[in-house]
Amino acid sequence: ETGVTQSPTHLIKTRGQQVTLRCSSQSGHNTVSWYQQALGQGPQFIFQYYREEENGRGNFPPRFSGLQFPNYSSELNVNALELDDSALYLCASSPGTPNYGYTFGSGTRLTVV
């Protein structure tokens, strides 16, 4: 079975620009979560989608938005990029079955200059 795939692996953007990050969930997984991980910190929960509906959100401003598609792949969009948005962005998927762990991708390293 394939795991969670994220693209691109690295990205450099300029402050004020917009960025879209993509995630392909593991086969059979209908839940996807996005996390932001700053250097030296633990991952911070951004939001989660279950069957194309957002069903949880962390303490992030509205310029962080997302989508989940019918095939359960997902996008994270960030508008009006700020320097502090520089981080590793992680996607994780789950089959939604209670007790099951999440499978994480390797992340997208975003640098805002």
Place this chain on the structure above:
Amino acid sequence: DAKTTQPPSMDCAEGRAANLPCNHSTISGNEYVYWYRQIHSQGPQYIIHGLKNNETNEMASLIITEDRKSSTLILPHATLRDTAVYYCIVRVPQAGTALIFGKGTTLSVSS
């Protein structure tokens, strides 16, 4: 905010058991204890989870105290490849509940 407390760092000699503690004194009755680890520059990896009984799999053992206020992750024979940040997380195992990470414990295994 994370509901767990872990020591920031620990050292272990290769081949010895690594015992990583976690305090979750406010855990509620329907919350499970999950452990993940993150090797440098990779995504977190699921290790093990449990409710109140001790659990063991091919990677590790999880010991949960009777009052469920703390737990210990045991790597029985640590190798250099076990050097990572280890996160202890409490979570209600419902579809859609997210993982809330704390700062974790950085385990350094040396030869």
